Amino acid sequence: MFYNPAMAADRDLAVAFAHALVPASGGQRTGWEMTAATGVRGLRLFHETTAFGSFTFSETNPDALAVLRENVARYPGTLVLSGDARELPPGAPFDYVDLDPYGSPTPFVPTAMTAVRAAGVVAVTATDMMVLAGAQPAVCLRRYGARPVRGRLGPEGGLRVLLAYLARQARQVDRSIRPLLAYARDHYVRAYVEVRDGRDDLVPVDIIDPERWTGPSVGDRGPYGPLWLGPLHDAGLVARMIVPDHAARVSDAERFLVRLREEATVDRPFYFEANVLAHRLHLSAPPALSAVEDGLRRLGFRVARTPARPEAFRTDAPRVEVEELFRRLARAA
Numbered sequence: 001m002f003y004n005p006a007m008a009a010d011r012d013l014a015v016a017f018a019h020a021l022v023p024a025s026g027g028q029r030t031g032w033e034m035t036a037a038t039g040v041r042g043l044r045l046f047h048e049t050t051a052f053g054s055f056t057f058s059e060t061n062p063d064a065l066a067v068l069r070e071n072v073a074r075y076p077g078t079l080v081l082s083g084d085a086r087e088l089p090p091g092a093p094f095d096y097v098d099l100d101p102y103g104s105p106t107p108f109v110p111t112a113m114t115a116v117r118a119a120g121v122v123a124v125t126a127t128d129m130m131v132l133a134g135a136q137p138a139v140c141l142r143r144y145g146a147r148p149v150r151g152r153l154g155p156e157g158g159l160r161v162l163l164a165y166l167a168r169q170a171r172q173v174d175r176s177i178r179p180l181l182a183y184a185r186d187h188y189v190r191a192y193v194e195v196r197d198g199r200d201d202l203v204p205v206d207i208i209d210p211e212r213w214t215g216p217s218v219g220d221r222g223p224y225g226p227l228w229l230g231p232l233h234d235a236g237l238v239a240r241m242i243v244p245d246h247a248a249r250v251s252d253a254e255r256f257l258v259r260l261r262e263e264a265t266v267d268r269p270f271y272f273e274a275n276v277l278a279h280r281l282h283l284s285a286p287p288a289l290s291a292v293e294d295g296l297r298r299l300g301f302r303v304a305r306t307p308a309r310p311e312a313f314r315t316d317a318p319r320v321e322v323e324e325l326f327r328r329l330a331r332a333a
Contacts, residue, residue, distance in 0.1 A: 008248035009256070010190060011041050014098075014123070015247075016257065017181055017192055018049040020240040021121070029095040031055040032115060034085035034108055039068045041100060046075060048246055053077060056094070058085045086111050093117040100125040105162075106143055109169050118197040121180065124166065127188045132158025149208075149224050153216065153270050155184035156308060160269065162189055163228030164205045176200035181241075182232040183260065184308065204230030214318045216270040217280070231267040238264040259307035263314060266304035271312040272322055278330075287329035289313065295325045 029052045033042035036057035046055040054077045059065045065082055072078040081089050085099075085108050092115045099105050099112050105124050112122045126132060131139045134150030134157065141147060144165045149157025159182055170177045175195055182191040207225040208218060218224060238260050243253045278286035289311060296303045301317035315322065 007041075007188075009252045010125075010185070010188075011044055012244055012247040012249060012253040013181075013190075013241075013256070014041060015044055015048050015244040016241040016253070017123075017237075018045050018051045018096075019242070019244065020237050021051060028053045030091060031096040031098065032089065032091070032094040033057050033098045033100075034112065034115075035059065035099065035101040036068055036080075037061075037064045039071050039080075041098060043071060043075065043078075044246075045096075045098075046078060048244055052096070054079070054091075056081060056089060056091050058083055058089060060084060088115055093120070095120045096123070097121070098123045102127065104128045104131070104143055106165070109166065110172070113166075113170050113173050113175060113195060116195045118195070120195055121192055122166070122177075122195055123190070123192045124162065125188055125190050126158070126162050129155065129158060129187055129189070132161055132189060134158075146226050147222070147224050149218050149227075150221060151219055152273070152276065152309075153218055155189065156270060157218070157224065157227065159184045159189040159191065159232070160227040160229070161225070163191055163193070163232075164226045166191065166193055167203050167205050167228065168226075170195060171199055171203070174199055176203060178234075179228070179230070179232050180234045180237050181260075185256075204228060214320070215268065216272050216319060218270060227269075229269050233260070233264040233267055235264040235267070256307050259305055262304045263306040266302045266314045266316060268314050268316055271306050271308055271314045273309060273312050274326075275311060277323070277326055281323060281326055281330075283326065283330045285330075285333070287326060287333065291329055292322075292325065295329060296322070299325070 031052050036059045039057045042055050046052050056079045058081045059068050069080050097112045097116045116122050130136050133154030134148040144161050146161045167177050177193040180192045205226045207223045210220050210222040247253050274286035293303045303315040306312045306314050
């Protein structure tokens with residue numbers, strides 16, 4: 001009831017992330033799992049990495065709490081609290097705060113932003129994808145203060161809505177965020193952000209006006225946002241991430257990491273899909289992705305695959321350049 005096997009691969013990535021954090025902490029980091037349930041995510045971080053010297057787990061459901069206490073009893077350095085995660089627990093501030101609730105994380109984000117130490121990490125999961133990905137725009141506006149992107153780019157739009165929300169919440173307590181790793185996957189979005197003291201007046205949060213937007217088409221139902229339009233990843237950290245020894249789904253984690261490492265080299269908002277773009281341009285068939293990549297590089301642009309979709313790619317080329325290349329390749333076919 002309180003253990004979700006579908007998130008095993010995501011917990012593998014959490015362990016890979018903790019291993020990749022630098023500088024090395026010598027096992028002195030403190031962690032807090034705000035909505036712990038049975039504690040599997042936090043226990044894997046505590047047990048499978050050398051990053052943490054202590055870890056605190058909070059839970060309010062009595063059935064889950066009983067299992068949680070039993071699970072952590074064998075691990076010295078862990079502490080279980082029965083309490084509301086919207087209140088600061090003993091031991092705050094922490095070096096790492098993990099928020100993985102059922103549904104929206106918004107009720108707990110203000111506490112997370114004050115519970116983390118300066119230059120620490122807040123990791124947030126949101127599973128209310130119907131809201132974030134545009135199917136319930138009124139709820140998204142009410143819950144996250146943003147107008148969502150709809151359609152195939154909706155999940156990434158939802159991720160950028162969440163990051164913009166985190167940035168605004170951090171600003172309310174005179175702090176700022178920097179994404180270290182953020183992605184949309186399956187039924188959820190997940191973001192690891194470094195939280196710094198002091199406001200950032202140049203935070204890359206903005207509204208997208210479809211008529212002025214030069215990146216991949218996000219539709220014509222805008223304006224959209226506010227959205228985080230800056231990088232999703234710290235490229236150096238992503239490059240250091242490796243599949244953990246005790247990964248639940250080794251091949252799944254490796255495939256995803258390969259695409260993440262590539263995506264981090266061209267970390268631009270939203271992506272193109274060859275078949276979708278060919279359809280929009282009324283081409284009989286999309287050009288080969290390898291030809292598109294070669295053509296963009298010859299034009300001086302960067303291009304990289306993304307884990308978002310199998311045939312998707314990111315590039316720093318404006319949409320007009322990408323579309324003209326597609327037409328040219330179609331004529332040459």
